[in-house]
Amino acid sequence: MYKYHCLNPISDAGISRFSEDYQETALEDSDVILVRSANMHEMQLPDNIKAIARAGAGVNNIPLDVCTKKGVVVFNTPGANANGVKEMVIAGMLLASRDIVGGIEWVEKQGNASDIGKLAEKQKKQFAGCEISGKKLGIIGLGAIGVLVANAATHLGMEVYGYDPYISVDAAWNLSRTIHHINDLETIYRECDYITIHVPLTDGTRKMINEEAIRHMKEGVVLLNFARDLLVDEEVLVEALKEGKVKKYVTDFANPTVAGTQGTLVTPHLGASTEESEDNCARMAVQELRDYLEHGNIKNSVNYPNCDGGICVDAGRITLNHKNIPNMISQFAKVLGDAGVNISDMTNKSKGDYAYTMIDVSTSIPESVVESLREIEDVYKVRIVKGE
Numbered sequence: 016m017y018k019y020h021c022l023n024p025i026s027d028a029g030i031s032r033f034s035e036d037y038q039e040t041a042l043e044d045s046d047v048i049l050v051r052s053a054n055m056h057e058m059q060l061p062d063n064i065k066a067i068a069r070a071g072a073g074v075n076n077i078p079l080d081v082c083t084k085k086g087v088v089v090f091n092t093p094g095a096n097a098n099g100v101k102e103m104v105i106a107g108m109l110l111a112s113r114d115i116v117g118g119i120e121w122v123e124k125q126g127n128a129s130d131i132g133k134l135a136e137k138q139k140k141q142f143a144g145c146e147i148s149g150k151k152l153g154i155i156g157l158g159a160i161g162v163l164v165a166n167a168a169t170h171l172g173m174e175v176y177g178y179d180p181y182i183s184v185d186a187a188w189n190l191s192r193t194i195h196h197i198n199d200l201e202t203i204y205r206e207c208d209y210i211t212i213h214v215p216l217t218d219g220t221r222k223m224i225n226e227e228a229i230r231h232m233k234e235g236v237v238l239l240n241f242a243r244d245l246l247v248d249e250e251v252l253v254e255a256l257k258e259g260k261v262k263k264y265v266t267d268f269a270n271p272t273v274a275g276t277q278g279t280l281v282t283p284h285l286g287a288s289t290e291e292s293e294d295n296c297a298r299m300a301v302q303e304l305r306d307y308l309e310h311g312n313i314k315n316s317v318n319y320p321n322c323d324g325g326i327c328v329d330a331g332r333i334t335l336n337h338k339n340i341p342n343m344i345s346q347f348a349k350v351l352g353d354a355g356v357n358i359s360d361m362t363n364k365s366k367g368d369y370a371y372t373m374i375d376v377s378t379s380i381p382e383s384v385v386e387s388l389r390e391i392e393d394v395y396k397v398r399i400v401k402g403e
């Protein structure tokens with residue numbers, strides 16, 4: 016029986032894909048965790064946890080270093096909620112371009128006044144604005160979301176400038192040919208009427224939209240942030256809103272700095288909150304966990320390499336999460352050889368400083384072998400996936 020724990024509500028479209036061999040339990044008894052945005056940084060991670068699946072994209076709520084060194088594989092669900100966010104970004108650009116919210120509020124305030132139609136015709140000019148067609152949109156980060164936003168904005172008649180020094184081949188293939196691929200942020204800042212940011216929050220991207228970046232932007236620019244609030248120096252941004260340098264700041268992250276501040280349009284982290292996105296993320300997350308628990312396969316991990324050994328057809332399968340340094344494989348082979356365990360297949364993959372080894376064996380695996388493998392320095396986790 017495998018045990019899972021959910022730190023946030025996870026769509027039943029995913030949970031129902033766990034077989035009868037799975038049971039929801041308390042955190043301390045579980046093998047794997049499903050999470051959305053719950054902050055895990057202060058959590059004590061029980062030793063039996065083998066994997067965490069983030070039903071979503073951003074993993075800044077998960078202590079990746081701690082997890083990696085405990086041999087805990089962290090998955091996310093790339094692209095599964097990208098369309099939901101894309102639609103919010105388009106809505107954000109429209110809301111920032113005309114005072115649609117102000118107009119609706121004005122109508123609500125009139126109640127059912129008999130002359131409301133006449134009054135509306137008089138008052139409407141205060142809510143007027145501009146169209147997005149023909150304007151320049153700068154997109155920072157051309158991943159799953161950035162690409163969808165770029166293509167949709169092109170179809171809405173915008174001229175799109177994209178910046179992503181690490182763009183994946185897949186993303187590049189999916190990008191409309193009309194998009195200007197820009198190699199420096201200054202061009203985006205100088206040229207664009209709307210700028211939207213779609214990068215992960217890391218030490219390298221924290222506060223990337225700072226005083227200097229804003230200084231380079233066009234007068235009256237609209238900035239959209241559906242990625243993470245900490246990507247923007249919001250204290251500086253509020254000043255830029257007051258000065259009119261930035262016309263509107265559309266953000267999906269409510270916090271005391273932006274909530275109720277003149278010039279901001281703040282939504283309560285709604286980007287992925289659609290039925291479709293929640294279902295897609297949950298389905299992908301559960302699939303990743305099952306494939307890892309049942310077969311040891313890794314797909315879409317952010318801290319360990321992909322590894323696909325399919326279904327084990329031999330007597331047993333051992334997996335090891337370890338440091339990516341010389342002499343590890345030879346130590347594993349020696350332990351198995353000394354115990355008379357025959358290796359029938361072996362895969363070793365690495366991702367940066369960390370590695371994952373999958374060993375299929377044609378003989379049974381004695382418990383002493385597992386103990387000896389665990390004792391090897393820089394081995395973080397040893398799992399018998401099959402053959403216990």
Ligand SMILES: NC(=O)c1ccc[n+]([C@@H]2O[C@H](COP(=O)([O-])OP(=O)(O)OC[C@H]3O[C@@H](n4cnc5c(N)ncnc54)[C@H](O)[C@@H]3O)[C@@H](O)[C@H]2O)c1
Nearest residue numbers: 072073156157158159160179181213214215241242286287
């Ligand atoms: N508001 C929401 O509900 C919501 C939903 C999904 C994702 N997000 C946020 O949006 C982020 C992006 O999501 P995604 O699915 O597109 O992720 P993704 O991994 O598909 O794309 C991120 C892209 O950013 C690029 N990038 C990284 N550092 C960069 C830099 N310094 N400059 C330019 N580009 C850089 C990467 O190369 C990648 O192409 C997530 O990390 C998450 O924080 C928010």
Ligand SMILES: O=C(O)[C@H](O)COP(=O)(O)O
Nearest residue numbers: 051052070071072073287
């Ligand atoms: O990174 C993400 O996927 C989004 O921020 C969505 O977060 P949520 O799952 O808490 O809505």
